Amino acid sequence: xxxxxxxxxxxxxxxxxxFVFAVSGAxxxxxxxxxxxxxxxxxxxxxxxxxxxxxxxxxxxxxxxIADWHSVALAVFAGVFVFFFHRFFDRLQHPVLLFDAAGLGxxxxxxxxxxxxxxxxxxxxxxxxxxSGVGGGMVRDVLSGQVPVVLRAEIYASAAALGCxxxxxxxxxxxxxxxxxxxxxxx
Amino acid sequence: xxxxxxxxxxxxxxxxxxFVFAVSGAxxxxxxxxxxxxxxxxxxxxxxxxxxxxxxxxxxxxxxxIADWHSVALAVFAGVFVFFFHRFFDRLQHPVLLFDAAGLGxxxxxxxxxxxxxxxxxxxxxxxxxxSGVGGGMVRDVLSGQVPVVLRAEIYASAAALGCxxxxxxxxxxxxxxxxxxxxxxx
Amino acid sequence: xxxxxxxxxxxxxxxxxxFVFAVSGAxxxxxxxxxxxxxxxxxxxxxxxxxxxxxxxxxxxxxxxIADWHSVALAVFAGVFVFFFHRFFDRLQHPVLLFDAAGLGxxxxxxxxxxxxxxxxxxxxxxxxxxSGVGGGMVRDVLSGQVPVVLRAEIYASAAALGCxxxxxxxxxxxxxxxxxxxxxxx
Numbered sequence: 409x410x411x412x413x414x415x416x417x418x419x420x421x422x423x424x425x426x427f428v429f430a431v432s433g434a435x436x437x438x439x440x441x442x443x444x445x446x447x448x449x450x451x452x453x454x455x456x457x458x459x460x461x462x463x464x465x466x467x468x469x470x471x472x473x474i475a476d477w478h479s480v481a482l483a484v485f486a487g488v489f490v491f492f493f494h495r496f497f498d499r500l501q502h503p504v505l506l507f508d509a510a511g512l513g514x515x516x517x518x519x520x521x522x523x524x525x526x527x528x529x530x531x532x533x534x535x536x537x538x539x540s541g542v543g544g545g546m547v548r549d550v551l552s553g554q555v556p557v558v559l560r561a562e563i564y565a566s567a568a569a570l571g572c573x574x575x576x577x578x579x580x581x582x583x584x585x586x587x588x589x590x591x592x593x594x595x
Numbered sequence: 596x597x598x599x600x601x602x603x604x605x606x607x608x609x610x611x612x613x614f615v616f617a618v619s620g621a622x623x624x625x626x627x628x629x630x631x632x633x634x635x636x637x638x639x640x641x642x643x644x645x646x647x648x649x650x651x652x653x654x655x656x657x658x659x660x661i662a663d664w665h666s667v668a669l670a671v672f673a674g675v676f677v678f679f680f681h682r683f684f685d686r687l688q689h690p691v692l693l694f695d696a697a698g699l700g701x702x703x704x705x706x707x708x709x710x711x712x713x714x715x716x717x718x719x720x721x722x723x724x725x726x727s728g729v730g731g732g733m734v735r736d737v738l739s740g741q742v743p744v745v746l747r748a749e750i751y752a753s754a755a756a757l758g759c760x761x762x763x764x765x766x767x768x769x770x771x772x773x774x775x776x777x778x779x780x781x782x
Numbered sequence: 783x784x785x786x787x788x789x790x791x792x793x794x795x796x797x798x799x800x801f802v803f804a805v806s807g808a809x810x811x812x813x814x815x816x817x818x819x820x821x822x823x824x825x826x827x828x829x830x831x832x833x834x835x836x837x838x839x840x841x842x843x844x845x846x847x848i849a850d851w852h853s854v855a856l857a858v859f860a861g862v863f864v865f866f867f868h869r870f871f872d873r874l875q876h877p878v879l880l881f882d883a884a885g886l887g888x889x890x891x892x893x894x895x896x897x898x899x900x901x902x903x904x905x906x907x908x909x910x911x912x913x914s915g916v917g918g919g920m921v922r923d924v925l926s927g928q929v930p931v932v933l934r935a936e937i938y939a940s941a942a943a944l945g946c947x948x949x950x951x952x953x954x955x956x957x958x959x960x961x962x963x964x965x966x967x968x969x
Binding site for chain 2: 466
């Protein structure tokens with residue numbers, strides 16, 4: 409990996425994905441009346457699970473979130489933040505789903521990009537993108553005793569799949585990774 | 596891997612296992628009144644989870660179902676097929692369990708075989724075979740909010756264990772892998 | 783790895799962790815009225831899951847419990863033992879939690895130690911220690927249809943985190959791994 413501007417930018421986008429997923433997990437913890445430790449665990453697991461599964465499956469071991477402490481530290485911070493200031497998020501209609509959808513878009517795009525970089529075929533790269541995007545939310549739902557929302561709400565996975573396809577289209581057209589990943593995430 | 600006839604035949608058997616597991620997952624999705632996307636996700640996860648866990652644990656990374664798009668594509672197809680034609684399967688008494696048992700026999704046998712080929716001891720190869728066979732159904736059940744059927748119904752795991760032992764016996768007797776795997780799967 | 787006395791001792795401690803986790807899983811199986819096979823599956827999964835996740839994430843593939851048959855065989859034995867003699871454990875107030883806490887302390891300490899040995903930063907080594915310690919119990923709870931106790935009972939994860947910190951402190955002070963791991967596990 410070069411540490412030039414686009415890569416740093418992708419890294420920043422990824423941290424945004426980590427943060428919003430962590431908020432989504434922490435808000436579920438608040439709703440389930442967990443104590444602060446339970447909230448932090450749900451925040452961290454929701455934030456890093458999808459990316460870790462992706463990295464293990466493409467052979468990027470140790471996974472990004474394990475080799476480097478930034479992701480876990482950020483997710484712990486998000487969990488503590490939500491524990492103290494969840495009233496702020498309570499005003500939102502569906503805070504868990506809202507932040508979940510944001511994280512899903514980001515991770516589906518960056519996950520597809522990373523799988524392509526590891527030599528997977530476009531179809532499997534898109535599958536890995538979807539796994540990155542929906543994995544964290546699935547584990548969050550299973551751990552809190554619910555059927556995963558992604559199984560019930562078509563809109564979620566469709567959004568993820570579309571994001572992946574957009575990244576693939578950008579790749580096929582030889583667009584720079586940065587721009588196509590951004591477009592995929594925005595979707 | 597040589598691409599001679601026996602290997603191709605094992606590959607074909609494996610695809611049959613993928614297909615029946617995918618049908619089992621998709622039928623559960625239909626019963627849980629999921630939308631088409633939820634059905635496809637359950638079909639794919641049920642079909643590939645056991646094999647992916649096996650491959651990660653024996654160090655075959657990226658796993659077969661990730662390196663190659665055939666398994667996922669077949670499972671997606673099975674999910675779509677069940678979505679449109681599930682009335683056909685509805686006539687069967689316990690469609691989820693029936694297809695689960697078929698997939699379990701196939702995967703327990705091929706999983707044991709593959710673990711042996713990666714140098715595991717016979718005992719651990721049989722354990723990996725059981726994991727390959729029951730992993731997909733366990734995740735299907737957890738995701739749809741049920742206690743895994745394998746924990747409740749002795750017959751399942753016993754069948755898987757017996758299949759593995761048969762493959763090991765064939766291996767010990769220096770029988771060709773193909774025949775002993777077939778015998779294990781048939782059981 | 784040298785096979786000198788401290789390493790053998792750590793291996794012995796690890797087997798104690800495997801055994802108590804297996805008892806915790808098997809007791810849950812008894813409480814959920816599973817048959818003997820379900821009890822054995824819960825015992826094995828509870829005993830080895832945390833360590834397997836740790837090993838995959840730090841790149842120790844195949845994981846210890848897969849490369850070597852001792853852990854799985856011990857967990858199977860514990861499951862059979864509990865099936866026949868669970869009346870003995872029934873006298874204890876909270877047998878699942880008691881054995882869970884014991885295993886958690888052991889695995890948090892040895893997991894942190896192992897992650898350090900694989901070159902992870904102290905912070906991430908502690909995270910891996912917590913994963914090793916709480917992973918098995920989480921899966922046991924999810925498979926038996928309960929919200930993981932670690933999400934609800936602050937005391938558990940706090941104990942794991944403290945154990946990890948103690949190991950790290952010992953490591954920072956250049957104490958021999960054996961002594962600091964023991965101290966961490968005792969806590």
